[in-house]
Amino acid sequence: xxxxxxxxxxxxxxxxxxxxxxxxxxxxxxxxxxxxxxxxxxxxxxxxxxxxxxxxxxxxxxxxxxxxxxxxxxxxxxxxxxxxxxxxxxxxxxxxxxxxxxxxxxxxxxxxxxxxxxxxxxxxxxxxxxxxxxxxxxxxxxxxxxxxxxxxxxxxxxxxxxxxxxxxxx
Amino acid sequence: xxxxxxxxxxxxxxxxxxxxxxxxxxxxxxxxxxxxxxxxxxxxxxxxxxxxxxxxxxxxxxxxxxxxxxxxxxxxxxxxxxxxxxxxxxxxxxxxxxxxxxxxxxxxxxxxxxxxxxxxxxxxxxxxxxxxxxxxxxxxxxxxxxxxxxxxxxxxxxxxxxxxxxxxxxxxxxxxxxxxxxxxxxxxxxxxxxxxxxxxxxxxxxxxxxxxxxxxxxxxxxxxxxxxxxxxxxxxxxxxxxxxxxxxxxxxxxxxxxxxxxxxxxxxxxxxxxxxxxxxxxxxxxxxxxxxxxxxxxxxxxxxxxxxxxxxxxxxxxxxxxxxxxxxxxxxxxxxxxxxxxxxxxxxxxxxxxxxxxxxxxxxxxxxxxxxxxxxxxxxxxxxxxxxxxxxxxxxxxxxxxxxxxxxxxxxxxxx
Numbered sequence: 001x002x003x004x005x006x007x008x009x010x011x012x013x014x015x016x017x018x019x020x021x022x023x024x025x026x027x028x029x030x031x032x033x034x035x036x037x038x039x040x041x042x043x044x045x046x047x048x049x050x051x052x053x054x055x056x057x058x059x060x061x062x063x064x065x066x067x068x069x070x071x072x073x074x075x076x077x078x079x080x081x082x083x084x085x086x087x088x089x090x091x092x093x094x095x096x097x098x099x100x101x102x103x104x105x106x107x108x109x110x111x112x113x114x115x116x117x118x119x120x121x122x123x124x125x126x127x128x129x130x131x132x133x134x135x136x137x138x139x140x141x142x143x144x145x146x147x148x149x150x151x152x153x154x155x156x157x158x159x160x161x162x163x164x165x166x167x168x169x170x
Numbered sequence: 171x172x173x174x175x176x177x178x179x180x181x182x183x184x185x186x187x188x189x190x191x192x193x194x195x196x197x198x199x200x201x202x203x204x205x206x207x208x209x210x211x212x213x214x215x216x217x218x219x220x221x222x223x224x225x226x227x228x229x230x231x232x233x234x235x236x237x238x239x240x241x242x243x244x245x246x247x248x249x250x251x252x253x254x255x256x257x258x259x260x261x262x263x264x265x266x267x268x269x270x271x272x273x274x275x276x277x278x279x280x281x282x283x284x285x286x287x288x289x290x291x292x293x294x295x296x297x298x299x300x301x302x303x304x305x306x307x308x309x310x311x312x313x314x315x316x317x318x319x320x321x322x323x324x325x326x327x328x329x330x331x332x333x334x335x336x337x338x339x340x341x342x343x344x345x346x347x348x349x350x351x352x353x354x355x356x357x358x359x360x361x362x363x364x365x366x367x368x369x370x371x372x373x374x375x376x377x378x379x380x381x382x383x384x385x386x387x388x389x390x391x392x393x394x395x396x397x398x399x400x401x402x403x404x405x406x407x408x409x410x411x412x413x414x415x416x417x418x419x420x421x422x423x424x425x426x427x428x429x430x431x432x433x434x435x436x437x438x439x440x441x442x443x444x445x446x447x448x449x450x451x452x453x454x455x456x457x458x459x460x461x462x463x464x465x466x467x468x469x470x471x472x473x474x475x476x477x478x479x480x481x482x483x484x485x486x487x488x489x490x491x492x493x494x495x496x497x498x499x500x501x502x503x504x505x506x507x508x509x510x511x512x513x514x515x516x517x518x519x520x521x522x523x524x525x526x527x528x529x530x531x532x533x534x535x536x537x538x539x540x541x542x543x544x545x546x547x548x549x550x551x552x553x554x555x556x557x558x559x560x561x562x563x564x565x566x567x568x569x570x571x572x573x574x575x576x577x578x579x580x581x582x583x584x585x586x
Contacts (some may be wrong), residue, residue: 034520063283081437100377107514109419110539110583111359111403111447112461112468112491115424118400119445122422139378142401146356169378 011087025048048082056160061090063098063166066124067159067161070105075127083124087131095137095170100124102142105158117142124164139169173293203568204313205256206234207279211244219264222344226306229548231309231568232315232343246274247282254279261311270295274305276312286312294474295464299342320543322584324367325550326351326360327562327584336582338372340387343550343586344574345561347439351387359583361404364411370393370585371404371414382416396429396436406450406458406495415449415458416510426460429473439475447526450495452523458525459495470502472523483525492538498523501531503538503551520566531564541586550586 002105008064011099047055049062059065066075102117121140129135150157198393210216210224219237227235242250244263253259261359263273268482276286289303303321312317324340329391338352338360356375357388363369369386380399380405396402405426407414416436417429426449440446442464449460452472459472461479468491470484484490489505500523506515516536521528531537535555542549546566553562553573559581560573 048351097378106580108490110403111405111424112445114401114403115417115419115447117444118422118424121400125422140400140419141375141378141380141418143334143375144354144401144582146330146336146358147334 002004002151015071045162046084056149058160058163060167061093063168066120066164068120068162068164070107070162071116071157073116073123086124087128087133089166090128090133090135090138093137093168095138096101097139099167100140101147101165102140103141103147103161103163103165104147105143105147105161107158114142114144117144118163120164124166134167172226178214197386203232203234204225204258205279206233206258206260207238207240207253207256209240209242209253209259209261210264211242215241215399216264216266218346219298220304222302223260223262223306225572225574226303226318226321229563229565229570229572230306230310230315230318231565232310232313232318234358244275248278249279249282251276251336252424258285258510262305266295269293270301272305272311288429294549299344299346303342316547317545318547320545320548323544323586325584326362326370326371326586328358328581328582329578330582334375334578340569343561343563345576346574349385352385357402359405360458361585363407367432371407373402373404397430401446405448408451408455414454415451417447417449424550426458439476440473440480448493450493450500452495452500453498457523459490459493459500461493470500472525483521483523484519484528484541486528492540493551494541495523496542499542499546501540501542501549503540518549518564520549532562537562539584540583540586551582552581552584 023169047053058066063155064078066082078160100121102121104113118140121142125135125138148161150160206227208220210220224235224237227233249259249373256412259277259279261275261277265271268365270379272290274288275284277284277577286309290304292301299410300322309317311421326338328336328338330336330527332369334356335359336356338357339348339350339352341348358373360370360372363371363384367385368388371384374381374383379397379399380402381401382395383392384395385392397417398420400422401417401424403417405415405417411504414429414431416429417424418427421445425438426444428437428439429562439449439458440460442462443514447461452459456511457472457474459470461468462471467488468494470490471480472483473480483500484502489503490502493500493502500517500521503518508516512535514536516538517533518531518537518540519528520531535553537551537553539552540549549564549566551562553560560575561579562571562573564571
């Protein structure tokens, strides 16, 4: 009995090992992953590695976007590295004007969503001031739900839209 | 004891009979609507024109209109015997070619007597829906029914076309007619600025800060009213069009201000370190209702323009984030599901500015952007359901409702 199990196990391991990435007789790739799963495209310009797992960035001029919870406008502890980065960056631009753009996902309506985007921008401005950074050259504008960076119907996508982007005023 | 019993029975019967009367009255009201049939006497039938005439008759609340189309001679007074049970026949003749001409005749169905006739002429067929609306409102006026001139008004709305890009569009109330009037960049929150719908306010994002402009939609002339950091919206206009309610954020959070347009002076009406938006005049413009998150979630509140006290108007729901008002009536949308991601159920409710007499207006789907007609008799809203989007109308007096499917991606704001 034990001998049969041993032989079966060896046979299974052999077959499973042979199946990986090996063209069959007709030239098809046997690894189904290659066909069923799409690969990613990484844009290094739009990434910000902060260890939070939220590596997106839609800010410009070296700033990092700050992301928020659903219907919320408090800055999460996971955004701390981004805020420190933005504080340092803001100090380095001197007297140039910087715009904080508050954004929301698509689920709010009417004026309320624009006010929510503004509260997010204000939270970022207040956090920068708390770091001791001069925010007199900072202006805030809410874009509500009008500026999504992602339009898929997924939680991950909606999370990318609940954000504050920072950029220099041109 | 017998007398007491007799008194009790009398009271019981009276109460119940009155209740029955109330029910009977509703049925009587339905009977009082005029039965009317449309007879197309045009050389070529125009299905859309017929549909619009029919919608106008239905939403008026004053007619029981046949949904079936009848064809017949326009000029004669012959009445098909099967139509003699109606009260009226509306015969029409639509002629297209060089310009568009429409002739209408209102006949008494029982004997063919001509009661009213009129002709309309427009240079192009683009505005044909407005001619249909005008014809029905003229007939309504001739019959001395309560005014329905709101069907002649423009609806103005913003739709998003891409990120940070939108269009402001004019439409008739059925959305059959649509014409972009402001394109390029991000332009939001259109609001009519005069009774004749010649000018409107809108927020432009062209500069560094949002700015409120007033534009003449016939000449394109525009003037800048004010700009503000953060956000800027004209939420309501006083009945004499001399004052406006603004949502502005000069202190970093949205508050409601009243602006006197003749002097340019502003008065801060709300002062809260959270979200106060969508101010609407109520109670003879002595107070406003508005949306605020001062209790931790979006809800409808009321405040005097010159007095400090704030009180909630709505006592149900955990997310009531949009409202409109007319005199002392308030309509608001309430989120009735709690999915953080995906489509939620939003229903519309009608209440008074004092918080009483609340009743639901919708029961299914996502119903948002409620707006009263200029006379407060009808509520417009956008309905989204599994099958798509539609613009809806509810006649508050007759409870008649209509939905017109629309293929517009994302409406940002709407005014009527």
